[in-house]
Amino acid sequence: MDMISNLAMGFSIAVTPYTLILAIIGCFVGTIIGALPGLGPSNGVALLIPISFSMGLDAISALVLLTSVYYGAMYGGRISSILLNIPGDEPAMMTTLDGYPMARQGKAAEALVVSGVASFVGALMATIGLMVFAPYLARVAYSFGPAEYFALYLLAFCTLGGMGSSNQAKAALAAAIGLGIAMIGLDKTTGIPRFTFGELHLMDGVDFLVAIVGLFAVAEVFHFIESHGKDSAIGVKLGKILVPWRMLRQTFGAMMRGTGIGFVAGVLPGAGASLGSFLAYMAEKSVAKGADKASFGKGNPRGVAAPEAGNNAAAGGALVPMLTLGVPGSGTTAVLLALLLTLNITPGPLLFAERPEIVWSLIASLLIANVVLLLMNVPMIKVFVKILSVPAWVLLPGVTMIAFVGIYSLTGSSFDMLMMVAFGVLGYIMRKLDIPTVPVILGILLGNAMEDNLRRAMVLSNGDWTYLVSSPISIGLWIAAILGFVAPIFLRRLLKKPPVPQTAPVMNED
Amino acid sequence: MKIWTRAAAAALMMTVAAPAMAQECIAPANPGGGWDFTCRQIGRIMTDLGLVPNMVQVTNLAGAGGGVAYTQVVSKRGSDPAVFVAASSATTTRLAQNAFAGATADQVRWVGSIGGDPGVIVVAQDSPFQDLKDLVEAIKADPGSVAFAGGSAVGGFDHLKVLMMLDKAGFEDMRAVKYVGLDGGADAITQTVGGFTQAMTGDLSEITGFIRSGDVRPIAVLSEKRVSGFEDVPTAKEQGVDIVAMNWRGIYVPKDISDEDYQAWVEKLQQVGESEQWQTVMAENGLEPYMILGDEFQTFVDANIAEIQEVSREIGLLQ
Numbered sequence: 073m074d075m076i077s078n079l080a081m082g083f084s085i086a087v088t089p090y091t092l093i094l095a096i097i098g099c100f101v102g103t104i105i106g107a108l109p110g111l112g113p114s115n116g117v118a119l120l121i122p123i124s125f126s127m128g129l130d131a132i133s134a135l136v137l138l139t140s141v142y143y144g145a146m147y148g149g150r151i152s153s154i155l156l157n158i159p160g161d162e163p164a165m166m167t168t169l170d171g172y173p174m175a176r177q178g179k180a181a182e183a184l185v186v187s188g189v190a191s192f193v194g195a196l197m198a199t200i201g202l203m204v205f206a207p208y209l210a211r212v213a214y215s216f217g218p219a220e221y222f223a224l225y226l227l228a229f230c231t232l233g234g235m236g237s238s239n240q241a242k243a244a245l246a247a248a249i250g251l252g253i254a255m256i257g258l259d260k261t262t263g264i265p266r267f268t269f270g271e272l273h274l275m276d277g278v279d280f281l282v283a284i285v286g287l288f289a290v291a292e293v294f295h296f297i298e299s300h301g302k303d304s305a306i307g308v309k310l311g312k313i314l315v316p317w318r319m320l321r322q323t324f325g326a327m328m329r330g331t332g333i334g335f336v337a338g339v340l341p342g343a344g345a346s347l348g349s350f351l352a353y354m355a356e357k358s359v360a361k362g363a364d365k366a367s368f369g370k371g372n373p374r375g376v377a378a379p380e381a382g383n384n385a386a387a388g389g390a391l392v393p394m395l396t397l398g399v400p401g402s403g404t405t406a407v408l409l410a411l412l413l414t415l416n417i418t419p420g421p422l423l424f425a426e427r428p429e430i431v432w433s434l435i436a437s438l439l440i441a442n443v444v445l446l447l448m449n450v451p452m453i454k455v456f457v458k459i460l461s462v463p464a465w466v467l468l469p470g471v472t473m474i475a476f477v478g479i480y481s482l483t484g485s486s487f488d489m490l491m492m493v494a495f496g497v498l499g500y501i502m503r504k505l506d507i508p509t510v511p512v513i514l515g516i517l518l519g520n521a522m523e524d525n526l527r528r529a530m531v532l533s534n535g536d537w538t539y540l541v542s543s544p545i546s547i548g549l550w551i552a553a554i555l556g557f558v559a560p561i562f563l564r565r566l567l568k569k570p571p572v573p574q575t576a577p578v579m580n581e582d
Numbered sequence: 583m584k585i586w587t588r589a590a591a592a593a594l595m596m597t598v599a600a601p602a603m604a605q606e607c608i609a610p611a612n613p614g615g616g617w618d619f620t621c622r623q624i625g626r627i628m629t630d631l632g633l634v635p636n637m638v639q640v641t642n643l644a645g646a647g648g649g650v651a652y653t654q655v656v657s658k659r660g661s662d663p664a665v666f667v668a669a670s671s672a673t674t675t676r677l678a679q680n681a682f683a684g685a686t687a688d689q690v691r692w693v694g695s696i697g698g699d700p701g702v703i704v705v706a707q708d709s710p711f712q713d714l715k716d717l718v719e720a721i722k723a724d725p726g727s728v729a730f731a732g733g734s735a736v737g738g739f740d741h742l743k744v745l746m747m748l749d750k751a752g753f754e755d756m757r758a759v760k761y762v763g764l765d766g767g768a769d770a771i772t773q774t775v776g777g778f779t780q781a782m783t784g785d786l787s788e789i790t791g792f793i794r795s796g797d798v799r800p801i802a803v804l805s806e807k808r809v810s811g812f813e814d815v816p817t818a819k820e821q822g823v824d825i826v827a828m829n830w831r832g833i834y835v836p837k838d839i840s841d842e843d844y845q846a847w848v849e850k851l852q853q854v855g856e857s858e859q860w861q862t863v864m865a866e867n868g869l870e871p872y873m874i875l876g877d878e879f880q881t882f883v884d885a886n887i888a889e890i891q892e893v894s895r896e897i898g899l900l901q
Binding site for chain 2: 118121213214215216217218258260261262263270272273275276341397398399400403406407410413416418419420421422423484485528531532534
C-alpha cells in the first residue's frame with residue numbers, strides 16, 4: 073500500500089491547474105518537436121531547460137514540463153515517419169518500415185491511431201514498471217559488463233539480416249557502411265583519433281542524428297527535386313480518423329511484446345530507445361508466420377505497433393538507471409539528468425529514499441503526460457497532421473530549414489550541416505541503388521558501443537576471448553543471437569515449400 | 583481551434599525566445615556533464631546575485647573533449663566580452679597532450695577556479711582491498727589482477743589519476759596498468775559494483791550517492807586534507823602516496839578582451855565563489871573550496887599543464 077500512498081502524494085504535488093497547463097503545453101510542444109526531423113527529444117528538452125529557468129519554474133513544475141516534452145517527442149516522432157517516410161527522431165526509424173507503406177495504401181489514419189495507442193500502452197506500462205520495480209531494476213545494470221553488452225549488440229546485428237526483406241546482401245552492405253562510419257573518431261581504448269584527418273569536429277565521431285536527417289530528410293529533398301514531386305513521400309492524404317478497433321485488437325499482442333522488449337532495453341544503460349524499437353520490430357517479425365511475416369515492411373500494422381510500443385517503453389525504462397544510478401540511458405535522459413542536477417537533485421541510489429516527493433511527483437507527471445498525449449495523439453491527431461499536410465512547396469523548404477537548424481543546435485557548428493548534406497547525397501545514391509538506409513543508422517548507432525564493449529572485455533580478460541561467453545547472461549544472448557542468425561535461413565526453406573499460393577496475393581498487393 | 587492556435591503561438595515563442603544580449607556561458611560538452619553543471623550553477627548564481635543584467639544563457643558546444651569550443655572561442659569569439667567558458671582539469675589535460683589541434687593554453691585568458699572535485703579511488707563493498715596499500719601491493723605483485731574503471735577515455739584525467747598515483751607509489755610499468763574508459767563516472771561505478779573491474783577512479787561528486795548507499799567503499803581521496811562530509815575517508819597522502827588530484831571547476835574567457843573586462847570577470851567569479859549559494863552547491867555536490875583567481879590562476883594553469891605533460895611523456899601518451 074506504500075506505493076499507492078506514495079503515488080497519491082505524488083499526484084497531490086503534481087496536480088495543480090498550473091502544472092496541468094504546463095503538461096498540456098509540454099505535450100503539445102513535445103509532439104511537434106518529435107514530429108519535426110532534426111529536432112529530437114534530446115535537443116527539444118535541452119532547448120527548453122533555459123526557458124524553464126527564465127520562467128522561474130520550481131523543481132516540480134520544471135520536471136512536469138520537461139517530462140511532458142520528453143514523452144511528447146517520443147509520441148511525435150512517429151507522425152513524420154508514417155506520413156513523410158522521414159523519422160522525426162532516431163527511435164522512430166523503425167516505424168517508417170511499415171508505417172509509411174500503410175500510409176501509401178491509404179491507411180495513414182489507421183497507422184497513426186495504432187501507433188498512438190501503441191505509444192500509450194508502451195509508455196504507460198513502462199511508467200508502471202518504473203514505479204513498481206525501479207529500486208530492484210537498478211541492480212540489473214550491475215549484472216551487465218562488457219561481455220554481456222557485446223553479446224546484446226551482437227544479437228541486434230544477427231537479426232539485422234532478416235530486415236532487408238528484398239535483398240539481404242544489400243542490407244548487409246548498408247550495415248557495413250554504418251559500421252565503417254562508426255569507426256570515425258576518438259578510440260576510447262587507446263585515446264588515439266581514427267579517420268579524423270586532424271579535423272576536431274570528427275573527434276567524437278559522426279552523430280547519428282546528422283546521419284538520420286541526412287539519409288532520410290535531405291535525401292528526400294533531392295529525390296523530390298529530381299522527380300518534381302512524382303512518386304514522392306510528400307502529399308499522403310489522410311482520410312477521416314476512425315478508431316480501427318479490429319486492428320487494435322490484432323496488434324495488442326505486438327504492443328505488449330514490444331513493451332516488454334523496449335522496457336528491458338531502456339533499463340540497460342547504453343542500450344536505449346533505438347535498440348528497444350529495433351529489437352521489438354525484429355522480434356515481432358520473427359514470431360509472425362507465413363503471409364503475415366512476408367507483409368512486414370509492406371504495411372503490416374504489427375510492424376507499426378511493436379516498435380512504437382518498444383520505443384516509448386524504452387523511454388520510460390531509461391528513467392530507471394537515470395533516477396536510481398545517475399546513469400543516463402539515452403541522450404534525452406542525459407539532458408533530464410542535467411536538469412535534476414541544476415535543481416540540486418542528485419539522482420543515485422538514495423534518491424527514492426531521500427527525495428520521495430521528487431520521484432513520485434515525477435511519476436505522477438509522467439502518468440498525466442501520458443493521458444494528455446493519448447488524447448492529443450488519437451482524437452486530435454489531425455491538428456498535428458495539418459502541420460505536415462501543407463503543400464509540398466511550403467513543407468519541403470520548411471522541413472529542410474528545421475533540419476538544418478536542428479542539426480546546428482546539436483553542436484553549434486556548420487561542419488555538421490555540411491556532413492548532413494553529404495549524408496543526403498549518400499542517401500540519394502543508396503535509394504537509386506535500392507539499398508535500405510535503416511541498417512546504416514543501426515551500424516552507426518550500435519557499432520561504436522559494440523566495439524567499445526568488445527575492447528573493454530579484451531582489456532579486462534587480457535585478450536582471452538572465452539571471457540565473452542563466461543556468464544549465464546552472455547551465453548543466453550549468444551544463443552539467441554546465433555538462433556536469430558541461423559533460424560531464418562532454415563525457416564525460410566520450411567515455409568517456402570507449401571504455402572506458395574498463400575504468399576502470392578500479398579506480394580501482388582505491393 | 584482558437585485555443586490550439588494560442589497554444590501553438592505560445593509553443594513557438596517558447597522555442598525561439600532565447601534571451602538576446604545575455605551573457606553567455608559555453609559548456610563545451612553535452613548537457614549532463616561537469617562543464618554543463620559549472621555553467622548552469624555559475625550562471626544561476628550570477629543571475630541570483632544580480633551580477634549580470636539578464637539570465638546567463640548556457641550554450642552547449644560539444645565536441646572533441648572541449649576542443650571544438652576552445653578553437654571556436656580562439657578563432658571566432660576572440661574579443662567577445664560577454665562570453666565565458668567552463669573549464670576543468672580535463673581542459674588542461676587535453677591542452678597539455680596537444681589534443682586541441684595545435685591550440686595552446688596561452689590563446690585564452692584563465693579567469694579562475696572556484697571549486698575542486700577531489701579525485702577518489704573506490705572499490706566494491708565486498709572487495710578484499712581495505713586500503714590504498716593493499717591495492718598498490720596487489721598491482722605490484724600482478725598488474726593484470728586489478729582493472730580500473732573510469733569515466734574518461736584512455737589518456738583522460740581519470741586515467742592519469744591512476745597512473746600518477748601508481749607513479750608516486752613507486753610502480754614503474756605504466757603500460758601494464760589495466761584501465762577501461764566508460765561514459766562517465768556513474769557508468770564506471772556500475773562496472774565496479776558488478777565486479778567487472780576491481781577498482782574505480784573518478785571525481786568524488788560523481789560518487790557521493792553510491793558511497794552513502796554503501797554500494798562502494800572509498801579507499802583513498804586524492805586531496806590535501808580529508809574532505810568534509812567524508813571525514814572517515816583517508817587521503818592518499820596519509821597512506822604514504824604523495825598525490826593530490828583535484829578536478830578544479832573554473833572558467834576561461836577570450837584572449838583579446840580588455841583588461842577591465844577581464845578584471846570584471848575575475849570579480850564576478852570571486853563573488854560567485856564567496857556566495858552562500860555556491861557554498862550550498864558545493865556541499866550538495868561533494869565539491870571542495872578551491873579558489874584561485876586572476877593572475878595566480880594563469881600561473882596555476884601553466885604549472886598544471888607542465889606537470890601533466892611530464893606524466894604523459896613518462897607513460898608514452900605524448901612524444
